[in-house]
Amino acid sequence: MDAGLSIGQVAERTGLSVHALRFYEREGLLADAVRRESNGRRVYTEDDVDWLDMCIKFRSSGMPLDTIRKYTELVRQGSGNEQDRLALLRSHQDHVTAQIQELTECLRVITHKVGVYEQHLAEGTAECLWVAPSTAKASEAS
Template sequence: MGLSIGQVAERTGLSVHALRFYEREGLLADQVRRESNGRRVYTEDDVEWLDMCIKFRSSGMPLDTIRKYTDLVRQGSGNEQERLELLRSHQEHVATQLADLQECMRVITHKVTVYQQHLDSGDADCLWSGPPVARDNTSEAS
């Protein structure tokens, strides 16, 4: 017995609208089966595929790239090198993102430490407020 679109939405965290979009965009490895009344029936394999697609999207993989990967999988064996190249390219992209985020985390952690020290000591001198701003004592007419 298969899963309804509502059950798949609940399991994947995708909305029913998003599931229909994924199907329309050709992002599912297998054609979604339909009951005689037209309702979609998903399999466990569909759920696993969607979970993978969600991870791809969360990591910044463009829909066109997911579609290309899906097309390669649908074609069957013989194109594993293309699949590998596609995945390696995205892996490098994610590695760069992680390095950038690590640098962001370093800066944020430093600022948290500085502010915590300030609050713990009550010492306003431990905060850097930036360069002094030159003030013009003349007022402009509006």
């Protein structure tokens, strides 16, 4: 049998802290129960690392812990609930797609403003740039 990975090794490979790994286990976010050595130390498998990597991507994309937990429970139940898993993942996919569209619009505005500032700085006309109303009033008062 494979010797497995220690919690420290898994923390290093996933970028999660030891505390976070224990939290994921306690919250039922791992697909399989973590094996224990006779001394009680956790022993992880490559499958555990792969699962954690997926959970990290889910969390980084804004998936709530409750949703990850629900997905994990569905996986643990085995075959027969693939439609439920698909629906859960499609819903999150839609959420992420909307986030990307919103961020793309934000990036468009920022890119435009960067271009405006670059142009004014290159032309020496930076003083023509918009000034916040509160700043303008303060300047008028002095």
